[in-house]
Amino acid sequence: MPSNVLVVDDDREIRKLITIYLENEGIRSVGAETASEAITLLERESFDLVILDIMMPEMNGIEACMRIREERNMPIIMVSAKSADMDKIQGLASGADDYVTKPFHPLELMARVKSQLRRYTKYNDQNRSDTPVIELDGLKINTATRQVMARGREVRLTPKEFDILSLLAKNKGTVMSIRKIYESVWKEDFFKSDSTVMVHITKIREKIELDPKQPIYIKTIWGVGYKI
Structure with a gap:
């Protein structure tokens, strides 16, 4: 069963670009234009990973990440034009697992996505009973x-x-x-x-x-x- 990724960014072209690369990797994706829309989608559907932009209208990515972390533990990769160390620290402190700075190379983002999905799938295998x-x-x-x-x-x-x-x-x-x-x-x-x-x-x-x-x-x- 293919992984399901939620792509949250108010830039339609960026959502489209990420979606194309995800689909080329055999990964299903759903797009959301706002953080509020993303929260609603997470309540309706199961996702294995979230790609989350920080700078968005209304609710920003930091706030959205904290909301998601209240109930869910799937990997979250933040993307942002902010590259300062403190911005990265704030993103990770809010619960993100990785932080990618814009402009990013799509293949680098895909490598990070696949790495996160591998770990998430491996360690969330409920059928593993041999680990103490x-x-x-x-x-x-x-x-x-x-x-x-x-x-x-x-x-x-x-x-x-x-x-x-x-x-x-x-x-x-x-x-x-x-x-x-x-x-x-x-x-x-x-x-x-x-x-x-x-x-x-x-x-x-x-x-x-x-x-x-x-x-x-x-x-x-x-x-x-x-x-x-």
Whole structure:
């Protein structure tokens, strides 16, 4: 069954271009001109990934991403003409899994789409029963169903947040460098100035820790990286 992607952009020509490339890859797509229209479509139909423009009238992409993340964990790729580090950080902090700057090469976007879909499909296979549940003093991580329970309550993580948490949990006690985490989760070369991992760690702590400023699960090893 082909993957289903929601393309949200108020520029009709960009939606059309992305749709053409998705269809060439055998991926079904549905377009939305506004964030409000996208929210409505998500309530009616199941999607495997969302390509979301930031600069849109009425509700912008940041607000839309936060709304989507309240109930859904499919990958979200943000596209924006804003290329500053703080804009990227804001996009990732709102729950996006990737950030692509306009103008972008369509083939690069397709590579990122396929990478996200591969991970999402692989780790959301409900039939996988051979993967153990990792339990860490009140934190339960089910890598088969991608569910996380913290002190008895379910925690909703984005796909990237889950991948980072499960990576650290599987390597409990081992300090993982930022480079190692990034290259293991994103499957891309790490750039020294990239703050992507830090942003995601912050969001994970906000969701699983009683006090994110004094974490008991994910510890920062200054100058090295992170560990559980």
